[in-house]
Amino acid sequence: MSSAHDKATIERHGLNDEEYQRIVKALGREPSLTELGIFSVMWSEHCSYKSSRVHLRNLPTTGPRVLQGPGENAGAVDIGEGLAAVFKIESHNHPSFIEPYQGAATGVGGIIRDIFTMGARPIALMNSLRFGELDDPRVRRNMEGVVAGIAGYGNSIGIPTVGGEIAFEECYSGNPLVNVFCLGLAKADEIVKGVAKGTGNPVYYVGSKTGRDGIHGATMASAEFDENSAEKRPAVQVGDPFMEKLLLEACLEVMTTDALIGIQDMGAAGLTCSTCEMGSRGGAGIDIDVAHVPQRETGMTAYEIMLSESQERMLLVVKRGREREVEDVFEKWDLHAAHIGEVTDDGLMRVRERGTVVAEIPTGALTDDAPVYKRPMATPSYLADVQKLSLPDRPPTDDVEALRALLASPAIASKRWVYRQYDHMVRTNTLVLPGMGAGVVRVKGTNRALALSVDGNGRYCYLDPYRGAVLAVIEAARNVACAGAEPIGATNCLNFGNPERPEIMWQFGRAVEGITAACKALDIPITGGNVSLYNETDGRAIYPTPVLGVVGLLEDSSKVLGRCFAASGDRIVLLGESRHEFGGSEYLKVLQSVVAGMPPEVDLHAERALQQLLVLAAREGLLRSAHDCAEGGLAVTLAECSFGTGGVGLTVDVSAAHAPAAWASASTLFSESASRVIVSATTENVGALLARAKALGVPAREIGTTGTGRISVSINGRNAIDIAVGDAEAIWDGALGKFFKQRAA
Amino acid sequence: MRFAVIVFPGSNCDHDAYYAAKEVLGQQAEFVWHKETDLRGADAVILPGGFSHGDYLRTGAIARFSPVMDAVRTFAAGGGPVLGICNGFQILLEAGLLPGAMLRNRGLKFVCEHVHVRVEQTDTPFTFACRSQQVLRMPIAHGEGNYFTTPEELRRLEQNRQIVFRYVDPAGVATDESNPNGSLQSIAGICSERRNVVGLMPHPERACELSIGSRDGLVMLESVVKAHAAGTLAAAGSASV
Numbered sequence: 001m002s003s004a005h006d007k008a009t010i011e012r013h014g015l016n017d018e019e020y021q022r023i024v025k026a027l028g029r030e031p032s033l034t035e036l037g038i039f040s041v042m043w044s045e046h047c048s049y050k051s052s053r054v055h056l057r058n059l060p061t062t063g064p065r066v067l068q069g070p071g072e073n074a075g076a077v078d079i080g081e082g083l084a085a086v087f088k089i090e091s092h093n094h095p096s097f098i099e100p101y102q103g104a105a106t107g108v109g110g111i112i113r114d115i116f117t118m119g120a121r122p123i124a125l126m127n128s129l130r131f132g133e134l135d136d137p138r139v140r141r142n143m144e145g146v147v148a149g150i151a152g153y154g155n156s157i158g159i160p161t162v163g164g165e166i167a168f169e170e171c172y173s174g175n176p177l178v179n180v181f182c183l184g185l186a187k188a189d190e191i192v193k194g195v196a197k198g199t200g201n202p203v204y205y206v207g208s209k210t211g212r213d214g215i216h217g218a219t220m221a222s223a224e225f226d227e228n229s230a231e232k233r234p235a236v237q238v239g240d241p242f243m244e245k246l247l248l249e250a251c252l253e254v255m256t257t258d259a260l261i262g263i264q265d266m267g268a269a270g271l272t273c274s275t276c277e278m279g280s281r282g283g284a285g286i287d288i289d290v291a292h293v294p295q296r297e298t299g300m301t302a303y304e305i306m307l308s309e310s311q312e313r314m315l316l317v318v319k320r321g322r323e324r325e326v327e328d329v330f331e332k333w334d335l336h337a338a339h340i341g342e343v344t345d346d347g348l349m350r351v352r353e354r355g356t357v358v359a360e361i362p363t364g365a366l367t368d369d370a371p372v373y374k375r376p377m378a379t380p381s382y383l384a385d386v387q388k389l390s391l392p393d394r395p396p397t398d399d400v401e402a403l404r405a406l407l408a409s410p411a412i413a414s415k416r417w418v419y420r421q422y423d424h425m426v427r428t429n430t431l432v433l434p435g436m437g438a439g440v441v442r443v444k445g446t447n448r449a450l451a452l453s454v455d456g457n458g459r460y461c462y463l464d465p466y467r468g469a470v471l472a473v474i475e476a477a478r479n480v481a482c483a484g485a486e487p488i489g490a491t492n493c494l495n496f497g498n499p500e501r502p503e504i505m506w507q508f509g510r511a512v513e514g515i516t517a518a519c520k521a522l523d524i525p526i527t528g529g530n531v532s533l534y535n536e537t538d539g540r541a542i543y544p545t546p547v548l549g550v551v552g553l554l555e556d557s558s559k560v561l562g563r564c565f566a567a568s569g570d571r572i573v574l575l576g577e578s579r580h581e582f583g584g585s586e587y588l589k590v591l592q593s594v595v596a597g598m599p600p601e602v603d604l605h606a607e608r609a610l611q612q613l614l615v616l617a618a619r620e621g622l623l624r625s626a627h628d629c630a631e632g633g634l635a636v637t638l639a640e641c642s643f644g645t646g647g648v649g650l651t652v653d654v655s656a657a658h659a660p661a662a663w664a665s666a667s668t669l670f671s672e673s674a675s676r677v678i679v680s681a682t683t684e685n686v687g688a689l690l691a692r693a694k695a696l697g698v699p700a701r702e703i704g705t706t707g708t709g710r711i712s713v714s715i716n717g718r719n720a721i722d723i724a725v726g727d728a729e730a731i732w733d734g735a736l737g738k739f740f741k742q743r744a745a
Numbered sequence: 746m747r748f749a750v751i752v753f754p755g756s757n758c759d760h761d762a763y764y765a766a767k768e769v770l771g772q773q774a775e776f777v778w779h780k781e782t783d784l785r786g787a788d789a790v791i792l793p794g795g796f797s798h799g800d801y802l803r804t805g806a807i808a809r810f811s812p813v814m815d816a817v818r819t820f821a822a823g824g825g826p827v828l829g830i831c832n833g834f835q836i837l838l839e840a841g842l843l844p845g846a847m848l849r850n851r852g853l854k855f856v857c858e859h860v861h862v863r864v865e866q867t868d869t870p871f872t873f874a875c876r877s878q879q880v881l882r883m884p885i886a887h888g889e890g891n892y893f894t895t896p897e898e899l900r901r902l903e904q905n906r907q908i909v910f911r912y913v914d915p916a917g918v919a920t921d922e923s924n925p926n927g928s929l930q931s932i933a934g935i936c937s938e939r940r941n942v943v944g945l946m947p948h949p950e951r952a953c954e955l956s957i958g959s960r961d962g963l964v965m966l967e968s969v970v971k972a973h974a975a976g977t978l979a980a981a982g983s984a985s986v
Binding site for chain 1 (some may be wrong): 758764886
């Protein structure tokens with residue numbers, strides 16, 4: 001077919017010599033240029049998971065509720081009453097650096113397609129974002145674009161963005177993270193697969209026309225950035241949420257006809273990935289002719305058509321003889337379904353150009369038989385130094401000043417400036433609004449509700465990837481439990497640097513071990529996810545940042561809890577054990593510009609008991625509010641419980657931490673010990689709550705009452721903090737928006 | 746009573762309006778696809794929120810040409826109650842069923858949050874059951890809700906008592922701070938001269954149950970049901986024909 005390619009061509013395709021020889025062996029001949037392009041994208045890190053696969057195999061992926069584990073477009077878990085929660089998280093980091101608005105927008109579009117492809121109606125979005133520090137105007141511009149892009153896509157298509165999390169660290173300034181989570185609902189026995197089966201069944205293409213945009217996007221996402229990265233803009237695609245809305249409605253309608261065999265969206269690696277993956281899953285071949293593919297531009301080659309990453313496109317396999325029904329549905333939505341080929345029985349992905357075969361590759365060679373690397377790992381040299389933490393003789397500032405500074409820190413401050421731009425109420429299911437705890441959406445037609453949380457802490461993972469990853473899992477699960485929901489499934493987005501560097505690969509391996517241990521201990525299966533590597537700019541990697549998305553189930557949606565105190569006169573109870581732990585804390589970063597020490601210790605048994613208590617107490621109606629103790633420690637958590645309540649305050653007295661005398665009060669207030677929750681209960685119920693805690697072995701101490709309009713915290717009887725709720729709330733509420741003040745509200 | 750919920754390509758609050766009418770209010774509700782030309786005997790029509798045709802041009806500018814809009818026009822001309830919510834309001838403006846136009850929010854960003862509006866007129870089919878000056882808490886979610894019109898038109902609106910809702914603070918006072926998008930005179934919603942066509946930017950269908958934050962919007966749908974039961978809709982229609 002074609003003679004050998006020169007070294008430069010092979011290199012440009014991101015393939016090394018060994019991989020090229022592997023291609024020649026798989027084909028039994030030299031590949032054509034089109035075939036080389038196809039192998040290049042399918043064997044890219046982004047599509048093949050070649051560096052991560054050996055580690056991901058260890059994740060717990062099964063459980064009684066799991067209907068679909070990793071390997072499909074999204075995972076699915078049984079939520080009862082014949083329904084399934086279908087969900088996944090995915091990154092769009094690289095495009096969001098190059099073109100923030102479109103990069104983030106198409107990230108939203110991609111994950112939504114993954115969900116409705118499974119036959120599920122998307123009902124909620126969340127996101128986890130990382131940026132550099134906001135005093136850098138380029139970072140503000142990037143963040144403004146990303147937030148607008150997420151809003152522009154999600155709002156238009158009409159799926160509420162019900163929450164998320166954002167953190168700011170210098171290491172993300174040249175490599176922001178945009179991880180988007182989507183949840184959908186499907187009938188448990190009507191989940192649709194991305195499979196091609198049945199020789200002679202027609203293959204349809206529907207959606208936007210194919211253009212030259214995004215060619216080699218997957219390859220781009222598998223390389224590091226340097227100063228020339230802005231020149232990669234043509235590899236970023238432009239989103240069209242209206243087209244996706246039509247596709248969403250039309251595809252869900254087609255799925256009701258039972259004329260469909262399988263369906264897959266064209267995301268990374270476009271038509272290439274969808275054809276070979278569908279064929280491979282069904283053990284079938286696919287024969288398509290690119291001349292039938294609707295094209296936006298003239299003169300496109302087979303190579304370009306196969307590698308384009310134009311957005312909002314779907315590939316369908318339809319039962320032969322039922323074509324008309326399917327075509328009619330798409331016509332109703334003013335979409336044209338193009339018949340581009342057939343399913344075959346030879347296991348080959350055959351691509352023609354006006355009849356002439358230009359590529360012929362066994363589908364398995366592109367998918368299951370892609371290279372898998374066990375890359376070398378080495379403990380990073382920085383680690384020993386940063387894990388050492390020697391606190392100064394005394395804290396740098398007094399406790400009230402420290403609280404004010406922490407409340408104004410962008411990581412802790414209210415994210416209202418962000419979520420106000422997201423439609424978070426469309427579909428009228430949102431029971432807990434953004435900023436009020438885990439996102440919670442009810443399931444119409446049942447009494448049930450689903451709680452969602454995405455969490456990760458790059459700083460902790462930088463200091464200890466294993467413990468940091470454990471903390472990410474338990475925090476996401478705990479947030480869901482704080483809403484009163486039982487965690488039933490998780491998805492992960494693993495954002496790391498260049499896996500070819502042993503130190504990065506070590507971070508990755510340790511983090512996956514941490515996720516595995518925590519998920520096993522809490523009995524939460526991972527049903528899918530995404531790996532984003534090569535997050536580096538000019539040779540500097542981001543903090544290792546695994547982000548966990550956890551889904552929880554509330555059988556009675558009326559029992560849902562938020563973080564806010566409900567009324568004056570309720571009892572406040574601290575669950576969990578406080579220790580002197582400042583490693584990687586927000587306190588050290590904000591007040592001392594130090595990122596060092598070991599992240600907080602974790603006892604997974606204690607964590608599990610704590611979450612069981614929360615779910616049980618919520619179910620019994622013993623709680624009025626629950627809020628996880630995270631960045632900023634106890635003082636920030638207590639303050640947050642009183643924000644958004646119209647000024648319900650609190651008076652508490654806690655016992656001093658075991659810490660050096662000068663640090664005792666700062667440690668009591670701002671230490672970030674894990675597995676702690678602030679709950680409130682009525683006077684009537686507090687006894688029962690404490691009894692349940694005791695029975696489950698969860699440390700629980702009644703520390704005070706709600707009311708008075710002030711945040712008043714004493715330590716062993718001595719008042720340490722006393723500030724009006726309104727004053728504290730004004731700092732917290734306005735801090736983020738101040739960075740973007742150039743225009744009036 | 747039968748509600749028709751019009752579905753334009755890109756409508757995304759169609760299910761919410763349908764749910765509010767059918768499940769919360771217990772009335773009959775039907776989706777009507779924008780290519781249809783018949784409202785199938787509906788007693789009230791809702792143009793729901795969303796991004797019809799993507800709103801890539803001016804909001805509502807393409808939807809006004811949908812075949813169903815002729816039927817909506819005829820229905821409105823006969824005095825039938827028509828409610829345009831958010832994008833539905835924008836479509837009614839583009840279709841000339843209500844006067845004025847929308848500009849981008851003055852903050853140039855999409856805004857989604859609960860706001861307070863004051864009911865200025867209670868003699869429309871959708872405010873019939875409200876108290877005069879009643880303050881309702883409902884969500885907004887839009888990028889182009891900055892209502893604008895000419896001084897002459899504004900005078901006419903005021904003279905004819907066509908301003909139905911104003912953005913206010915929780916105490917019911919219209920302040921600059923309580924105006925979320927820069928709308929002229931804090932206008933959140935208006936009605937037609939004959940009062941049967943009402944458009945507003947806030948989402949009453951998202952405020953029909955306490956569990957999702959507010960049930961203040963329910964009174965708007967209850968209004969039209971009560972008006973229908975009392976026969977005042979037909980009376981209003983025939984009186985003004």
